[in-house]
Amino acid sequence: MSKILKLYLEILILLGITAILFLSVDRYYAGCETGADQLMKEFRKSEHSAVRLFIGNSHTLALSLAADRLEPGSSVSFAFGGMDLFNSYALVRKYLDSVPCLRYVYIGIDEEWLGYNQTESKTEYVNRSLYRYTDTLYNHSLSNRLLASSNFFRSNRNLDFLFAPGRSKVNLQKMVNGIWYPPDDTIECRQRAIEHSSLRFNPSLVSENLHLLKSICEIVRARGIRLCLFYSPKRSCYMKYRDKKLMNPVEVRLETFILENQIPYIRNVDVAAVPDTLFSDPDHLTPEGAAWFLVKLITDNEKAKTGLQ
Numbered sequence: 001m002s003k004i005l006k007l008y009l010e011i012l013i014l015l016g017i018t019a020i021l022f023l024s025v026d027r028y029y030a031g032c033e034t035g036a037d038q039l040m041k042e043f044r045k046s047e048h049s050a051v052r053l054f055i056g057n058s059h060t061l062a063l064s065l066a067a068d069r070l071e072p073g074s075s076v077s078f079a080f081g082g083m084d085l086f087n088s089y090a091l092v093r094k095y096l097d098s099v100p101c102l103r104y105v106y107i108g109i110d111e112e113w114l115g116y117n118q119t120e121s122k123t124e125y126v127n128r129s130l131y132r133y134t135d136t137l138y139n140h141s142l143s144n145r146l147l148a149s150s151n152f153f154r155s156n157r158n159l160d161f162l163f164a165p166g167r168s169k170v171n172l173q174k175m176v177n178g179i180w181y182p183p184d185d186t187i188e189c190r191q192r193a194i195e196h197s198s199l200r201f202n203p204s205l206v207s208e209n210l211h212l213l214k215s216i217c218e219i220v221r222a223r224g225i226r227l228c229l230f231y232s233p234k235r236s237c238y239m240k241y242r243d244k245k246l247m248n249p250v251e252v253r254l255e256t257f258i259l260e261n262q263i264p265y266i267r268n269v270d271v272a273a274v275p276d277t278l279f280s281d282p283d284h285l286t287p288e289g290a291a292w293f294l295v296k297l298i299t300d301n302e303k304a305k306t307g308l309q
Helices: 003-031 035-046 058-070 085-098 111-115 124-134 142-149 185-199 203-222 236-241 244-261 287-303
Strands: 052-055 075-077 104-108 226-230 264-266 279-281
Touching: 035 075, 035 124, 052 058, 052 085, 058 075, 058 104, 058 287, 085 124, 085 203, 104 203, 104 287, 111 185, 111 203, 111 244, 124 142, 185 236, 185 244, 203 226, 203 244, 226 287, 264 287
Parallel strands: 052 075, 052 104, 104 226, 226 264
Antiparallel strands: none
């Protein structure tokens, strides 16, 4: 056997061993539950009894958890840490008809969210973790579909599951409480506000996301379900450090969208009057804060007609 042929054979054997090892690890990771898996597991528990659906990111997730505590089985949720409007639309399109008792849909809308997309914001792993439920990817290339189909990569390469399984367990509550422990409160507010309103905000995505939002609204209304958009309260220090040059034009565009489409929009909370004790960090409500705002939201929605409230 020539040296070159022997080298090729050794490379093929090495590649084969590597492939077998990866497939074994990937098969083991089939038992790794991601946040997306827990989200859909909770959805399945209440889809036949729920009268409310919550859509949004982690700010809305706090309310959906509060609704479940207040009246178990009455709500389902597509709210998730890192959720974007692309995947929200995909979930609504695929699963809305599986909630037969649904009467209300609440969509948490932040101006920051209208400039966010998982793929464009380098959090594509969330899109991959949702792929098995949405059947769609923002980046639909063959390589990304293969990654999204892999148990290991859809877990965002969660090595804790392999080496410390006890630490890898998913808890949706952790997405909204106890995440940030800064030495300086002001620094935290500034960092979070800049991250959301500037670093992860892409103005070129606003038109695309408003189109997705409109598509969601049309699907909901076509089924005779009451729709309500709302803005989840943030701490006053967070609002102070938002990038107003980027956010103000988006706020105008959102209000125009609300009026043109005649949708109730609840945004009447004076953040300066909301005590800091109701926030777990600059932009997430505590369980107590979420319960307080949920009651206010439901009450205001019953009174609302259309437009900014």
